[in-house]
Amino acid sequence: MPHEVRSLIDDRPRDGAFRIHRDAYLDPSVFALERERLFAGGWVYVGHESQVRAPHDHLAVSLADVPVVVMRDGDGRLGCFHNRCRHKGMLVCLPGRGNRRFHACPYHAWVVDSGGRNVSIKDDEQAAYGADFGSRCHGLEPVAAFGNYRGFLFASLSATTRTLDEYLGDARVFIDLIVDQSPDGVELVPGGVTYTFAANWKHQIENSIDAYHFTSTHPSYLRLLDRRARAPQRTDVTAAVWQGDGGREVEQSMGAFGLRNGHALVWTDSPAERHPLYAGRDAVRERVGETRLRWMFRTRQFNVFPNLQLASNAALQMRVIRPLAVDLTEVSAWCVAPVGEPREARRRRLRQFEDFFNPSGLATPDDTVMYEGLQAGLAAGSDPWSQAGARGLAHALEGADEHARELGIDPLQSVHGPFAMADESILRPIYRNWVERLSGGESR
Numbered sequence: 001m002p003h004e005v006r007s008l009i010d011d012r013p014r015d016g017a018f019r020i021h022r023d024a025y026l027d028p029s030v031f032a033l034e035r036e037r038l039f040a041g042g043w044v045y046v047g048h049e050s051q052v053r054a055p056h057d058h059l060a061v062s063l064a065d066v067p068v069v070v071m072r073d074g075d076g077r078l079g080c081f082h083n084r085c086r087h088k089g090m091l092v093c094l095p096g097r098g099n100r101r102f103h104a105c106p107y108h109a110w111v112v113d114s115g116g117r118n119v120s121i122k123d124d125e126q127a128a129y130g131a132d133f134g135s136r137c138h139g140l141e142p143v144a145a146f147g148n149y150r151g152f153l154f155a156s157l158s159a160t161t162r163t164l165d166e167y168l169g170d171a172r173v174f175i176d177l178i179v180d181q182s183p184d185g186v187e188l189v190p191g192g193v194t195y196t197f198a199a200n201w202k203h204q205i206e207n208s209i210d211a212y213h214f215t216s217t218h219p220s221y222l223r224l225l226d227r228r229a230r231a232p233q234r235t236d237v238t239a240a241v242w243q244g245d246g247g248r249e250v251e252q253s254m255g256a257f258g259l260r261n262g263h264a265l266v267w268t269d270s271p272a273e274r275h276p277l278y279a280g281r282d283a284v285r286e287r288v289g290e291t292r293l294r295w296m297f298r299t300r301q302f303n304v305f306p307n308l309q310l311a312s313n314a315a316l317q318m319r320v321i322r323p324l325a326v327d328l329t330e331v332s333a334w335c336v337a338p339v340g341e342p343r344e345a346r347r348r349r350l351r352q353f354e355d356f357f358n359p360s361g362l363a364t365p366d367d368t369v370m371y372e373g374l375q376a377g378l379a380a381g382s383d384p385w386s387q388a389g390a391r392g393l394a395h396a397l398e399g400a401d402e403h404a405r406e407l408g409i410d411p412l413q414s415v416h417g418p419f420a421m422a423d424e425s426i427l428r429p430i431y432r433n434w435v436e437r438l439s440g441g442e443s444r
C-alpha cells in the first residue's frame with residue numbers, strides 16, 4: 001500500500017480544511033481494502049423482502065464479488081447463504097429471482113431445499129465415499145450475519161460486526177419515513193434496471209447527496225421542466241429531484257446530517273402538494289404525526305453506507321451500488337412504492353421515476369458522464385487533492401441542530417442553510433468513517 005490510509009484525507013477542523021486525496025478514487029490497493037473492510041467486513045444491503053415474498057422465493061445477488069442467495073423456506077423463514085455448492089463450488093442459483101422448493105446444482109445435481117439444507121446427493125449409494133465425507137456439511141453455508149430492518153435485508157460476511165440495529169442507528173429513522181408511507185409498508189415495483197459506469201463507486205455515493213451539481217450538470221432537464229411549466233396540460237411529470245420547480249425556488253432551504261457509520265442524508269424543502277402522498281395526507285398524519293409527515297414531503301437523498309441509496313422526492317428510487325473494480329461500478333435501480341397505492345398514484349409515480357432516473361431517464365446519463373470524467377480528470381495535474389468537502393464547512397455543526405432534534409436523532413454533524421449553499425461538508429463525516437474502517441478500526 002503506497003499510502004497510510006489516513007494520509008488520504010486532509011482533515012484539519014481548526015484550519016477549516018477538509019480535502020480528499022485522489023488516490024481514494026484511483027488506487028487499486030485502496031479499492032482492495034474497501035472490498036475487504038467495507039463490503040466483506042461489514043453490513044451490506046442485499047435485497048428487499050418484497051422480492052422474496054412467497055415461500056420458496058429466492059434472490060441471488062453479489063456482495064461486491066461474493067455471490068449470496070436470500071431464500072424463504074416453506075415455513076416463511078428468511079435465510080441468506082453463500083451461493084456455492086458444497087461439492088465443487090458451482091453457483092447453486094443463477095443471479096436473479098425465482099421460486100423453487102428445491103435447488104439442484106447444475107453441475108452434478110446435489111440438491112438443497114429452500115432452507116439451504118442438502119436433501120440429495122446424486123448416486124449416493126454407489127459413491128464409495130471416504131470415511132470423512134459423512135461428517136461434512138453438504139448444505140449451503142449461511143452468511144455470518146443476516147438481518148431484516150422493516151423489509152430491507154442486510155447481510156455481513158464477517159462475524160465480528162455489530163448487530164444490524166446498531167449498525168443502522170439513526171438511519172432507521174429515515175428508513176421509517178419511507179416504510180411508514182403506507183400502513184402495509186413499501187415494495188419494489190417489478191422491473192429493476194442495472195447499468196455500469198467506468199468510474200469509482202464513491203462518485204455515486206457523493207453525487208446523490210450533491211445538490212451543487214444539479215443546475216450545472218442537468219441543464220437540458222431544467223430546460224425541459226421550463227417547457228413543461230409553460231404547457232402543463234401536456235404532461236403529468238413535473239417535479240425535479242432537488243427542487244419542486246426546476247431551480248427557481250432559490251429561497252428554499254437545505255440541510256444535511258452526517259450519521260454514524262457513514263450513513264448520510266441531504267434534505268430540501270419541496271412543495272408538499274406535488275408529492276404523491278399529498279392526497280392521502282390526513283391518514284398518514286394520523287399514523288405518523290405532523291412532524292414526520294412534514295419530513296415525508298421533504299426531498300431526501302439518503303445513503304445507507306456503503307451500498308444503498310434511497311432518493312425520496314416525487315418518486316422514490318432505490319439504488320444498489322456494486323463496486324467491480326477501482327474504476328468500474330455496477331448500479332441497480334428500482335422504483336419503491338407504498339403497498340396498496342391507488343392505481344393512478346402508482347402510474348404517476350412510475351412516470352416520475354422513469355423521467356429522471358435510470359440510463360433512459362433525463363438525468364442519470366448526465367451524472368454517469370460526470371463520474372467517468374472525474375475518474376479520468378483526477379489523474380491529471382500535480383495537485384492530488386479534491387476540494388470537495390469545503391462547501392458548507394463554516395455552517396457545519398458538531399452534533400444535532402434543531403431539525404435533527406425534532407426527529408429525535410443524534411447525528412455526528414448537522415448543516416443547515418439556503419439551498420444555494422449546496423453543502424458538500426457532509427462528505428466529512430462519511431470520509432472520517434471510511435478512514436476509520438479502512439484503517440482497521442470500528443467506526444463511530
Ligand code: FES
Binds near residue numbers: 090110
Ligand atoms: S459442483 Fe455442485 S454438484 Fe458438483
Ligand SMILES: [Fe+2]
Binds near residue numbers: 214
Ligand atoms: Fe445528478
